[in-house]
Amino acid sequence: MNPTRRQFLTGSAIIAAGGLSTLGLPAFAAAEDVTKALADFVGDSETKTGKLTLKTPEIAENGNTVPISVSVESDMTEESYVESVMVLAEDNPLPNVITFNFTPASGKAEASTRMRLAKTQNVIAVAKMSDGTVYTDTKNIKVTIGGCGG
Amino acid sequence: MMKTKIYNTLLVAGITAVSLSTVSVTAAPVDETLIIDEEIEITTRAAPPEGHPLKEVISGWHYRTPETRELETDTFQNPGYLGVEQGEEIWNTAEGTEGKSCASCHGDASESMANVGATFPKWHAKMNKPVNVELQINYCRTENMGAEPYKFDKSGQKPLTAYIKNQSLGKPVELDLAAGDMQAWFDKGKETYYKRTGQLNLSCASCHEKNNGNYIRADHLSQGNVNGFPTYRLKQNKLISLHNRFRGCIRDTRAEFPAAFSDELMGLEVYVTWRGTGLSVETPAVRQ
Amino acid sequence: MSKPRIKVPKKAAAGDIISIKTLVTHQMESGQRKDKEGNVIPRKILNKFACEFNGNPVFSADIDAAISSNPFLQFSARVAESGTFKFTWTDDDGSVIEAEKTIEVS
Numbered sequence: 001m002n003p004t005r006r007q008f009l010t011g012s013a014i015i016a017a018g019g020l021s022t023l024g025l026p027a028f029a030a031a032e033d034v035t036k037a038l039a040d041f042v043g044d045s046e047t048k049t050g051k052l053t054l055k056t057p058e059i060a061e062n063g064n065t066v067p068i069s070v071s072v073e074s075d076m077t078e079e080s081y082v083e084s085v086m087v088l089a090e091d092n093p094l095p096n097v098i099t100f101n102f103t104p105a106s107g108k109a110e111a112s113t114r115m116r117l118a119k120t121q122n123v124i125a126v127a128k129m130s131d132g133t134v135y136t137d138t139k140n141i142k143v144t145i146g147g148c149g150g
Numbered sequence: 151m152m153k154t155k156i157y158n159t160l161l162v163a164g165i166t167a168v169s170l171s172t173v174s175v176t177a178a179p180v181d182e183t184l185i186i187d188e189e190i191e192i193t194t195r196a197a198p199p200e201g202h203p204l205k206e207v208i209s210g211w212h213y214r215t216p217e218t219r220e221l222e223t224d225t226f227q228n229p230g231y232l233g234v235e236q237g238e239e240i241w242n243t244a245e246g247t248e249g250k251s252c253a254s255c256h257g258d259a260s261e262s263m264a265n266v267g268a269t270f271p272k273w274h275a276k277m278n279k280p281v282n283v284e285l286q287i288n289y290c291r292t293e294n295m296g297a298e299p300y301k302f303d304k305s306g307q308k309p310l311t312a313y314i315k316n317q318s319l320g321k322p323v324e325l326d327l328a329a330g331d332m333q334a335w336f337d338k339g340k341e342t343y344y345k346r347t348g349q350l351n352l353s354c355a356s357c358h359e360k361n362n363g364n365y366i367r368a369d370h371l372s373q374g375n376v377n378g379f380p381t382y383r384l385k386q387n388k389l390i391s392l393h394n395r396f397r398g399c400i401r402d403t404r405a406e407f408p409a410a411f412s413d414e415l416m417g418l419e420v421y422v423t424w425r426g427t428g429l430s431v432e433t434p435a436v437r438q
Numbered sequence: 439m440s441k442p443r444i445k446v447p448k449k450a451a452a453g454d455i456i457s458i459k460t461l462v463t464h465q466m467e468s469g470q471r472k473d474k475e476g477n478v479i480p481r482k483i484l485n486k487f488a489c490e491f492n493g494n495p496v497f498s499a500d501i502d503a504a505i506s507s508n509p510f511l512q513f514s515a516r517v518a519e520s521g522t523f524k525f526t527w528t529d530d531d532g533s534v535i536e537a538e539k540t541i542e543v544s
Contacts, residue, residue, distance in 0.1 A: 057217045061438040065384040065506045067217050076516070089504055093470050096502040100513070105496045107455035107516030113499075114506040116468070144368035226445050229508045232463050235443070387507035 034088055034095045034124075041086045041099075041126055045134045052085070052135040054125040060117060063143040069112035070100065072127045072135065082109035083128045091121035117143050177370060178363060179212035180219070184432075187225050190320045196428025203359060209429050210372035210437060213363075218384065221436040230312065230382035230434025233389040237313025240306040246297030252310075255294065259317050267318030267431040271420050273330035280335050280420050283311045284391070285411060302410040308389045312380045315433035323377050323426050332420065339421025342414055348405030354422070369438070375426035376419070378435020389434060392419060444525060446539040450517050454543075458489065458497075459512045462527055462535060468503040484535070486528040487511060492521040517543050 051073045060066040072082045081104045087097040100111040109127070117123070120142045127135045184192040194209035211219055225231050241259055244251040256262040271280040274289070281289065284307055288299035300307035327333055343354045357366060358374030365371065379392040393410035396418060400407040408414040442462040450456050462484070469481025481503055488498040497513045515523070520543045527535040 057215060059215060061215045061218050062384040064387055067221075069512070092504050094503060097504040098502060099500040101498045101500070103495050103497065105491060105494060105516055106514055108514040110512075110514055111497070111499070112510070112512040114510050116504045116506055226443060226459055226461065227510065229461060229510070232443065232461065232508060235441075 034090055037086070037088055037095050038126065042128060042134045045132060047126065047134045047136045049136060052125060052127040052137045054087075054123065054137040054139050056123055056139040056141050059142045059144060061144060063117040063119070065114050066117050066141060067112065067114050068123065069110065070125050070127070072109035074109050074129070076102070076104050076107055076109060078104050081130045083130055085109070085111070085125055085127045087115070088124045088126070089115070089117060089121060090124065092116070092118045097123070117141060119143050177365070179208050182212070182219070184209070184211050184219070184223065186223055186319070192320055192430040192432060193322055194429065196322070199424065199427040202425065202427070204373065207375065207426060207428055208373055209375055209377060209432065211378075211432065211435065213370045213372040214438060218436055218438060222432065228382065228434065228436055229387070230380070230389055230436060233309040233312045233380070233382075234316050234434060237306070237309035237311070240310045241313060246291065246295035248294065248296040250295050252290070259314065263314045263317040265318060265321065267315030267433055268321040268323050269325065271416065271423060272326065273332050275330060278330075279413070280332060280416055282392075282411075282416070282419055283314050287311065303391055303394055308380050308391050311391070312389055312434050315380070315431060318431040319433065320430045322428050322430055323423060325420065325424050325427070327424065335417045335420045336424060338413075339417035339419070342418045343421055347400065348403030350403045352403040354399070373425070374422065375429055376422050377426045377429040378432035378437070380433065381435040381437050384436070384438050442525065442527070442535060442537045444537055444539050446523055446541055449542045449544065452518050452543050453516065455514050455516050456541070457512065457514055458523070459510070460487075460525060461508060461510045463508055466503070466505055466507045466509060470503065482530050484509060484527045484529055488526045489513070489515070490524045491515060491517065492519070496523070517541060519543050
């Protein structure tokens with residue numbers, strides 16, 4: 001996408017940087033990579049929304065360091081806890097970002113990290129509970145491009 | 151993309167027929183207070199010194215997104231402190247033929263270096279020029295330690311500079327322009343600041359004085375104050391020295407850029423540091 | 439390489455859920471970049487993180503190349519007794535970074 005002059009003049013700081021990659025390669029993850037990563041993680045379980053919250057900035061000032069955090073509602077007891085939360089970036093060269101693995105000793109199913117985003121895209125989190133249920137949450141993050149240095 | 155770049159160049163250079171005042175590209179610096187580790191209050195807005203062209207001196211912190219700003223509020227999360235810690239090790243490590251470390255002469259940096267970050271560049275009578283922390287370290291290394299001077303941005307230069315300047319965290323920047331020939335270097339730096347250069351024909355002032363608060367492409371232009379250097383830049387994921395940033399900025403105007411610590415850039419450092427008078431030292435700041 | 443930075447409270451009450459932060463120096467070379475000659479720079483990342491308390495697993499992470507340089511992780515732990523947290527980061531080259539922190543639980 002080429003931003004039009006109008007978009008610039010209306011002051012939008014957000015540019016979907018088509019073709020610009022902070023990771024240095026134009027090749028982005030194919031949709032089937034994302035589908036496969038999801039299938040490997042959850043099998044054929046039905047995914048639901050709710051319980052899992054993925055927190056991200058709306059706008060990432062630099063795609064090299066984007067703070068993200070996940071939290072899942074759970075008592076985290078031996079009987080019922082969150083096993084793991086996988087994070088995927090749809091349009092990165094490789095979709096896998098990180099998988100957090102919890103135990104009842106985690107106390108809370110919460111974790112934060114910082115990730116790289118090649119361009120504006122959806123980030124998907126998937127939580128797998130000890131009883132086999134699966135929750136997802138998706139956030140769109142706009143990645144801006146820099147000044148005259150790009 | 152090319153077309154886009156040109157439009158922005160025109161916008162920023164202020165030579166387009168579209169007046170900046172008629173379009174809403176301005177986003178005011180955010181109105182918030184920077185407190186580090188819930189105890190050190192940082193002065194990020196200050197009344198300008200006499201002769202300053204702007205109404206208010208504002209730290210670059212205000213121009214960043216909430217996530218970037220938050221990183222600087224916590225010395226644990228701020229990755230720049232990895233460099234500060236490395237600098238502390240260097241401070242205490244003997245090097246050179248004299249078997250001395252920085253600590254051998256200067257002892258506890260939190261006392262001996264307490265004001266350094268807020269008062270450099272400073273006039274150096276023996277060298278007959280202003281020196282910044284990097285040059286003072288090299289002077290110590292060659293004259294007192296019998297060690298090789300650090301090459302620009304190499305080995306311990308950035309972490310040690312960050313460690314020393316960090317001792318002044320929260321102190322207001324104030325240069326002594328009355329010492330030696332500081333005023334002449336200040337004047338030279340001022341000239342550099344306003345001189346248009348490069349294929350884009352930009353001066354420092356084109357962006358950081360006339361257009362701070364506006365966007366250059368998606369980048370929110372700050373006043374270009376230097377109170378947070380060496381600064382942790384998310385783009386490079388490491389500490390970036392002031393002279394690296396000077397050179398990067400000049401390069402981006404598509405101009406030949408001067409050597410680090412050259413007279414031209416030392417003059418510029420004196421002048422630009424003065425422009426941030428009254429702001430707290432933020433080293434290591436976090437920027438995009 | 440500098441030591442990992444780890445933040446664990448020194449004291450807690452039994453049953454408390456505490457917050458742990460870790461930050462470690464590492465380039466996290468993604469394997470997606472090219473050098474000046476156009477050759478792909480080989481991937482070299484920390485691919486695994488694990489935290490144990492008194493020998494029992496608390497939290498771990500399988501890390502991919504999309505995690506930023508100088509990786510940061512924040513997570514929680516429920517502590518029932520005094521003891522030692524052990525932290526391990528595993529590099530692609532097989533080397534490990536290890537650190538420990540103790541906590542006093544009353």
